[in-house]
Amino acid sequence: MVLALVACGGGSSPAAESAGGVDLRMTVWTSNKDQLALFDSIAAAYRAEHPDVRRITFDSLPFADYNSTLTTQLAGGNSPDLAWMGDISHDLIAAKALAPLTEKLKGTAGWEYGDLVDSVTAEFSRDGELYAYPFSNSPFALYVNNDLLAKAGQTVGKGDLSWQQVSKIGGAVNAKTGKAGFVIRDFDYSGWNMLGTVWPGWGASAWNEDGTQCGMNSDQMVSAFQFLHDAIYVDKSMPGPGVKADFFAGDAAFTVAQVSRATLLDGAFKYSVYPLPTGPSGKYSVIGQAGVGVLKSSKHVPQATDFLAYLTNPANAAKLAQYFPPPRKSLLTGPKLAAVNKKLSAAQLQAAVIDQLNGAVTLPNHTKPAEISQKGKAALDAIWAKDADIKSVLGKTCDALQPLLK
């Protein structure tokens, strides 16, 4: 019955808008007060120049339910005008639900379209057309709790860490302190695509480049999962399923998380930030992206597109850069990012952000992300048992995913 009630959802309020001006609404998944204040200040400046836009609101939706809430709003005829988007972007682009942006952004004086890094626009482009501005391109990095390592008598060297070293040191920290060795943030034995920050080190990928062939059963993937399995049951460096450990609360020696998560560091312990550890295949880097697009179902597509161009112009992109690594070459230097980022130094930002963007892969993303995520999780659950047959489970995972990869 809830399904049917979806259809009863209201749209925007044309009656109110006829009184004078357009109301724009953008859905976001951040609830960070400072970030929302920044969005509000940019919107206020825009409205001062555009009296036809009466109000711009930023609708903060919980991250865990973001996609389902957004699609429910779309289905219920209550579409936002602009949406912050992650893995749902593939579905929205494939369904032709997003307004094209290239012409508008290229035609806006001073916007400097050529300043965008080509590699970060690929995720939100189809056939040369950009459908969402990639406003956040946050590489994944390895955070280290130096206090915990010191307690366990462990040190990390100056050079690149390998995954084997991380697991060995993490195991020693666990044995000495009872705290976790390393955690992959937001994985929690549910969001398995977060393991896409680990398996590129073994040269593995969830599917091939055009997303048609499952890669979960490759030999490289078997080796990557064998490493994770050993980390849980042999090294005891990674907390097993059903065990909670939050690095930022001081519960783990290492975590893999996006650079933008540095805002969670509150000074409770000394920390370092490193590029991702190397695997048997060598060095690699992974970025997590968020874009902003205009929904075609918006009643104010021209105004929403115009506001998007303003929100992401060079001056505002520089302001947003304090929270979200920007897609503009002109802003991508360690000192420039450090000028607005209070948690990491210029050298750390250079190493963890700038140096990682070129050649970085994204987390696995495909159309039908929720279905792929759930079917993959259901199949992979069996791998987290102590006596799991890793090759067999990964084979079954591909059996479950392959029909969805079209």
Next chain:
Amino acid sequence: MAGYLFVAPQMLGVLLFVLLPVGLAIYYSFNTWNVFTGEMTFNGGSNYSDLVNDPQLPKVLLATLIFSGGVVVLNLSVGLLLAVLLNRRLPGVTAFRAIFFSPVVVSVVAWTLVWGFLLQDNGGINGLLSVVGIDGPNWLQQGPTAMVSVIFAQVVRSVGVNVVLFLAALQGVPRELYEAARVDGANSRKVFFGITLPMISPTLLLTGVITVVGALQAFAQIAVLTQGGPGVSTTVLVYYVFQQAFEFNNIGYGSTLALMLLSFVLVLTILQWQLRRKWVFHEE
């Protein structure tokens, strides 16, 4: 006219929040709805053929049967047992009644979150077990224990309602029937099965119906504790409806599943209502 006006608010509610949604669900079940563009396409009943061909559905139905069966049997039997124990005139019995009923008034999500922490591998339950030298299982991560855990969390939270209803029924049984049975030399077992059960059988019917319906609609426990896992071992039908409709955006197929769930509830309720003639006292 006054009669119609009297029932009008209730009828309006039923019309808007029951009949209209059911009608729309039937409509959606014959369509494919692209939620991103709002485009609705008639698909000639392919959602119903998907129902037959869905390889996951038998597992979901089995999980639903185990969960609902476990909840109904435990809820009724434990509820009745507790009610019989709490029906005695003992000191402090009122406090126990309040304790057993109190989980019912707690938010289901808050209740389930607490159980999630208690049942995790390094949680409170295993902590207690380790005190007595038992290495507890990873409750929510293994198929059998995950199902036991969600059933247990559901029963402990909801059994209070049945206890209260059974208590009211037990207190309504005429004392003279018990006195007469004692005079005739009946033992406790005979008194329970010969007098108590028949006399409270209308309440048993009521609790049976609401417990079956409640078990088939349990959602938050699954969503918070296991998300249907491990594998699909705790994916009950109502959670599967949610997944298909709101996570996978297959609203047409989700509607079809929802209608199947509705038909299960209807059939079971009608069956119980018809069977009342066989076992409910006072009924023809």
